[in-house]
Amino acid sequence: xxxxxxxxxxxxxxxxxxxxxxxxxxxxxxxxxxxxxxxxxxxxxxxxxxxxxxxxxxxxxxxxxxxxxxxxxxxxxxxxxxxxxxxxxxxxxxxxxxxxxxxxxxxxxxxxxxx
Amino acid sequence: xxxxxxxxxxxxxxxxxxxxxxxxxxxxxxxxxxxxxxxxxxxxxxxxxxxxxxxxxxxxxxxxxxxxxxxxxxxxxxxxxxxxxxxxxxxxxxxxxxxxxxxxxxxxxxx
Numbered sequence: 070x071x072x073x074x075x076x077x078x079x080x081x082x083x084x085x086x087x088x089x090x091x092x093x094x095x096x097x098x099x100x101x102x103x104x105x106x107x108x109x110x111x112x113x114x115x116x117x118x119x120x121x122x123x124x125x126x127x128x129x130x131x132x133x134x135x136x137x138x139x140x141x142x143x144x145x146x147x148x149x150x151x152x153x154x155x156x157x158x159x160x161x162x163x164x165x166x167x168x169x170x171x172x173x174x175x176x177x178x179x180x181x182x183x184x
Numbered sequence: 185x186x187x188x189x190x191x192x193x194x195x196x197x198x199x200x201x202x203x204x205x206x207x208x209x210x211x212x213x214x215x216x217x218x219x220x221x222x223x224x225x226x227x228x229x230x231x232x233x234x235x236x237x238x239x240x241x242x243x244x245x246x247x248x249x250x251x252x253x254x255x256x257x258x259x260x261x262x263x264x265x266x267x268x269x270x271x272x273x274x275x276x277x278x279x280x281x282x283x284x285x286x287x288x289x290x291x292x293x294x295x
């Protein structure tokens with residue numbers, strides 16, 4: 070069974086631009102979560118989607134948004150990029166979310182650099 | 185809010201046991217996890233434990249949970265150089281997907 074895939078793996082943007090990252094979960098998984106990883110703040114939860122609905126949201130500004138499609142693939146968008154948005158963005162999929170049977174499996178991440 | 189704390193660095197010799205410690209503050213934590221991250225890679229789930237369990241063993245890995253002190257540890261027996269990585273402790277409550285992570289412990293295994 071294929072794992073979680075994320076595209077692109079690397080991205081370089083300039084301040085003020087917007088970016089869209091994509092995540093394809095493991096087949097059969099309906100929950101997709103996004104995390105931001107930076108050296109200073111560590112891993113922080115962005116949001117979670119389940120069956121095309123945002124089920125939970127972290128403490129990030131409205132410039133960060135996401136969506137999930139009917140095939141469970143998810144995208145996250147960051148508008149008006151700032152230097153501080155440079156990070157590794159990780160996507161995780163699970164069957165229902167949290168706990169056994171819902172363990173979250175992570176993709177390799179998208180490394181975003183904002184210049 | 186919830187907080188998860190870990191020591192930042194641990195160095196051991198190949199063949200020794202490694203013990204990585206973690207403390208958390210959320211008393212409603214239901215599940216506690218250990219993840220491994222190698223350079224340039226995502227997070228690999230190593231093991232997890234229910235909050236009503238004291239211990240879980242999985243091959244070379246032993247997880248100990250002291251719920252009273254909100255202390256979690258991961259013991260790796262017969263540590264190998266391939267175990268060198270960053271190890272993250274994480275907790276979730278109520279079975280939801282939101283994971284709160286510690287800052288990670290870098291484990292360095294020397295030959």
